Amino acid sequence: MSFKSNVRNFLVTHPSLNPYNFSLDETFRLLTSSLRHLPHFLIIGTSKSGKHSVLSYLNQHPQIKAGTKHNVGVYYFDVTFQSKSLSWYKSHFPSKFSKFKIIGEASGTYLNHPLAPQRIKKTLPHVKFINLFRNPVDRAYSAYNHSFKLGWDHSTFDDSIKSEINRIEMMRDNPEIKIDNPDAVNFLQFSYLRHGHYASNLRNWFKIFPQNQFKHFSTEELDNNYNEIMNSLFSFFNLKEINLKKEERKNIGIGKGKYPHMKENTRDMLIDYFKPHNEELFSLINKKFDWDK
Amino acid sequence: MKFNQIIKNNIKQHHFPSTKKFNSENNDEDNFRTWNPFQNGLSAAILCGLEIIPINKKSSLLYVGQLEPSVSLNLLDLVENNKKIFIYPKKPNQFSNKENLIQITNFNLIKNQKFSVIYIENLEYSYELITNITKSSLENLGYLIIKFSTLSQNPKIFFEKMSKQFELLQEINIESFSKNNFLIIFKSRN
Numbered sequence: 001m002s003f004k005s006n007v008r009n010f011l012v013t014h015p016s017l018n019p020y021n022f023s024l025d026e027t028f029r030l031l032t033s034s035l036r037h038l039p040h041f042l043i044i045g046t047s048k049s050g051k052h053s054v055l056s057y058l059n060q061h062p063q064i065k066a067g068t069k070h071n072v073g074v075y076y077f078d079v080t081f082q083s084k085s086l087s088w089y090k091s092h093f094p095s096k097f098s099k100f101k102i103i104g105e106a107s108g109t110y111l112n113h114p115l116a117p118q119r120i121k122k123t124l125p126h127v128k129f130i131n132l133f134r135n136p137v138d139r140a141y142s143a144y145n146h147s148f149k150l151g152w153d154h155s156t157f158d159d160s161i162k163s164e165i166n167r168i169e170m171m172r173d174n175p176e177i178k179i180d181n182p183d184a185v186n187f188l189q190f191s192y193l194r195h196g197h198y199a200s201n202l203r204n205w206f207k208i209f210p211q212n213q214f215k216h217f218s219t220e221e222l223d224n225n226y227n228e229i230m231n232s233l234f235s236f237f238n239l240k241e242i243n244l245k246k247e248e249r250k251n252i253g254i255g256k257g258k259y260p261h262m263k264e265n266t267r268d269m270l271i272d273y274f275k276p277h278n279e280e281l282f283s284l285i286n287k288k289f290d291w292d293k
Numbered sequence: 294m295k296f297n298q299i300i301k302n303n304i305k306q307h308h309f310p311s312t313k314k315f316n317s318e319n320n321d322e323d324n325f326r327t328w329n330p331f332q333n334g335l336s337a338a339i340l341c342g343l344e345i346i347p348i349n350k351k352s353s354l355l356y357v358g359q360l361e362p363s364v365s366l367n368l369l370d371l372v373e374n375n376k377k378i379f380i381y382p383k384k385p386n387q388f389s390n391k392e393n394l395i396q397i398t399n400f401n402l403i404k405n406q407k408f409s410v411i412y413i414e415n416l417e418y419s420y421e422l423i424t425n426i427t428k429s430s431l432e433n434l435g436y437l438i439i440k441f442s443t444l445s446q447n448p449k450i451f452f453e454k455m456s457k458q459f460e461l462l463q464e465i466n467i468e469s470f471s472k473n474n475f476l477i478i479f480k481s482r483n
Contacts (some may be wrong), residue, residue, distance in 0.1 A: 152466045154448040155456075165478070167344050170462075176347045182350075187342035190463065252429045 029091035036090045041066075041104035041128040041237065042120070043073070044205075045111030046195060047188055048142040049134035050219045055106055058229045063239055065100040069094040073256045075105030077123075078149040078186050079114045086123065102237045108132075112194070113203050117208040128236060129209070134219035135291040136196025137262075137270040142202070145259040147189035158266055159209045164193050193273070199280035206284070306402040333364045334414060337470035344463060345478070347436040348410050350375040355403070355430055357381045358414030358440075358444035365394055368412075379403060383417075403430060412438040417445055420454055427458070427481065436462075437479040444473050455479060 007263060011018045029067050030034075043051055043066075058066040067182060069092070076089040093103050110116045111131065120127065134142075144160055149154040153160055167190075171178040185191055205214070215236050217229050233242040282288045324378060328336030335346070348354060350373040360380050368378055380396050397403055409432050413423065427437055441451070452461070459479035467474050 056394060094319055098480075151443075153464060155461055155464060159452075159456065159461050163463060166460065166462055176349060177347050179339060179344060181342075181344075182337065184342045184344055190342050190344060210429050 023193055026091065030087060032095065035088040035095050035097070037096055037100075037103040038090060038124060039093065039095045039104050039127060040102045041130060042110065042124075043104065043106035043108065043130045043132060044116070045131045045198070045201070046109055046133060046139065047108040047194075048139050048146065049108065049132045050222060051106040051108050051132065053222065053247060054130075054132055057226060058104070058233070059242055060230075060244050061102075061234060061239060061242055062099070063101040064234075064237070065094050065098070065102075066104045067106060073105045075107045077119045078107065078109055078113040078183070081115075096170040099230070102239060103245075104130075109188075109195075111198075111205070112185050112191065114182050114185070114204060117205045121208050127213070129205070129214045130233065131202070131214060131216040132219060132222070133198055133216060133281070133289065135289070136193075136198070137267060137291070138272045139196050140192040140261050140270065141259075143188050143192050143195065149259075152189040157262070158233065161192060161266075161270070164190065168194070196274060197277050199277055199284050202281065202284060214285075216285045216287060220289065302425075305315070318428065328367050329363055330467075333363050333367055334467060334471065334474065334476050335364075335412075335438070336367065337467035337474075338465040338476040341465050341467050341469065343465050343476070343478075346371065347438075347478070348372065348412075352376065352410050353406075353408045355379045355381065355408040355411045355426075356414065357418065357426065359383055360394075369393060377404075379408070392433065395467065400429065406430065407432045408435065410436045410438065414440050415442065420451070425438060431481055435481050437481065439477050439479070440467075440471075441475045441477055442473050443475065448475070458482060 011020075043054065055066045055072055058064050074080075074089060074092050076084065080088075092105070094100050110120070140161070141157060144153065144157045148157075155163070162189070185194060189194070215233060222229055226246065227244050230244055234241050278289075278291055316373050328339070330337035330340050335343075339346075348368070348371040352372055353376055354368065354372060356368065356378055357380075365380075366376070372378065377393050377395050379395060381398075381400065382396060385396065385398070388446065408430050411427060411431050413426075423437075423439075427435075441448070455461075458481070460482055462478040462480050465476045467476055
């Protein structure tokens with residue numbers, strides 16, 4: 001191997017020593033992490049459900065800081081838990097001297113990760129959880145279009161769904177061929193359907209946290225009742241209620257516009273597919289959403 | 294199969310290039326082989342979310358493409374040195390003259406043999422050649438694994454052609470390790 005390849009390999013395997021990754025702001029935040037808040041609430045679910053819009057409503061409250069400087073969430077308890085420290089996680093949040101009393105982040109993939117509840121229990125046992133559920137049919141199609149536009153998926157929506165159903169059946173019938181990698185469920189492009197199995201994902205959380213630490217609502221009701229829903233969250237955080245301004249929906253079609261409608265027969269098939277999962281969720285959270293259309 | 298078991302190896306590390314020893318979580322004495330995702334498309338795919346590996350100790354494998362020494366060891370790990378792996382390289386490869394790795398220079402040599410898995414490491418081969426290989430050598434309901442570069446073919450056209458004969462199982466973008474590359478697993482429809 002040449003000297004150049006050796007240097008390249010060293011920098012790839014030691015990213016913290018890579019001078020091209022150095023950032024003054026990140027270093028300052030890391031050094032002051034002990035003076036920073038840990039989050040008081042987490043929006044754990046779900047991806048493609050309108051987290052950006054919820055954060056824009058929450059941030060209208062003068063005492064709340066939701067999301068981070070660069071993203072809506074940190075994705076610490078699923079993606080970076082094994083490679084990053086708690087100080088690194090804290091470095092994303094405001095300092096204890098700031099005007100904000102309630103801090104939160106929205107990593108919508110925590111809900112699906114099988115190890116996230118235990119990890120959060122150890123670090124943030126009293127944190128409050130918010131679940132934003134979207135009709136799983138629309139959620140799956142939105143996730144597919146996200147992946148397709150980014151070039152992660154080249155097949156049609158129908159083929160992608162069929163391949164996921166095939167994989168689910170193969171892993172169930174023939175566990176020998178399954179790669180037992182808990183992080184794989186986090187990849188948006190492989191779990192269009194499984195990210196919509198809200199009830200089975202939520203059961204993992206209810207085994208570890210009491211139900212009164214959770215608030216659930218749907219993307220569809222947010223559009224019509226944003227004032228009521230957001231104020232119920234402010235009360236949940238023991239903050240005073242305020243009057244909110246209507247916000248436009250955020251982050252639609254990852255900045256590349258809307259996508260074509262789903263085929264009717266695919267929608268019908270998916271409504272049937274998700275029906276038992278939805279019913280299970282409604283009985284689990286004692287709340288019903290109008291998702292049969 | 295456990296995620297860690299696919300990189301498990303009982304042979305001592307210093308016999309092989311690109312390998313590294315580390316302790317397992319249970320602190321037992323096993324040695325492990327690190328798969329190099331920059332060299333091995335399958336290894337990159339695992340890190341990028343591959344959910345199933347249809348290669349195990351019961352699989353008969355035909356590998357089409359240039360085989361890196363470390364990758365051949367990874368494949369032997371998967372078949373647990375239990376089966377012979379047939380290789381059809383673009384150029385003859387010295388390393389493949391090894392027990393359990395059988396190099397072939399012509400497909401006529403394996404005319405009567407059927408494989409449960411065919412792995413095409415780099416799709417510089419034409420669609421027609423892929424069809425011929427799979428028709429003559431892939432078992433019914435066998436698996437086809439292809440490492441595919443978006444520069445060599447238009448993915449949309451490729452998927453349309455392949456979907457006539459195969460069912461897509463998973464498409465994995467491995468660009469983080471291999472620029473413009475995908476790994477795709479198909480299952481034969483017949």
